[in-house]
Amino acid sequence: MAHGHDGGDIPEVKYEYLDHTADVQLHAWGSTLQEAFEQCVTSMFGYMTTDYNTVEMKQEKEVEAEGDDLMGLLFHFLDEWLFVFSAEDFFIPRKIVITEFDMENFKIKSVGYGEEFDIAKHPQGTEVKAITYSNMQIYDKEGQHEVFVIIDI
Template identity: 25%
Template sequence: MPYEFLDDGVTSDVTFHAWGGSLEELFAAAADATLNVMVRSVESVRSLESRSVSVEADELDLLLKRFLDELIYRKDVEELLLRATEVHVDAADHRVQAVLVGERIEPERHELVADVKGVTLHDLRVERAETGWHAYVTLDV
């Protein structure tokens, strides 16, 4: 599991650290971490529907925020739980394109944990390290 949850002491927020060998792996891991805040088991979400998304931002950390906000938006508007596949990140142009796969929320089958409202700017960062890429994200729940 290329992410871990951090205890920041704020009960209305959930903070996680995600990582990957590439930006694509990092964005997919952050998407899974966000989904894992919503449902107990990411594996319980079947790949029954797909959506293509493309988002842009001025900075890499804001690109990750907008990407995760897209997952949250789809949950709120379309009632979809989604995972990121086929992720392509253009770091120079601050653009990400991805295919999101998942299914409609079924409370009787999905063990819902929290209703994620959005990604905060608090301590949001994306960093390159010797081992790959790391992100620190705080979700408002």
């Protein structure tokens, strides 16, 4: 009888696979690129609560951002708003208005109208951990002003 390698009994399975999607793609559009940028920030916050309509426009907060190019500007615009939510007073805007959209120097000034996030009032959605450059797309041409951004959740 041939003796092959014998590692003994196969151990009992003590693991499982948990499907985990670690990111989501935001797709926003508008009649102008500026509106698409505003909608993109709005979509990010809409993802953080399961009922965005519970957010009231009681306060306002100003956010500025700049980048080296258009993608950098979009990235930092989202990132600055995410910072306002996560690092400051958990301010969640219901509406974003860009007051200055400088595409030559890649600078944005914006105002968000909303309120402090309150778990008792706002059903919690999915926390956004980070903005990414992964597969970021910006279209700015006649009839097509839209952006695609992948965020880590």
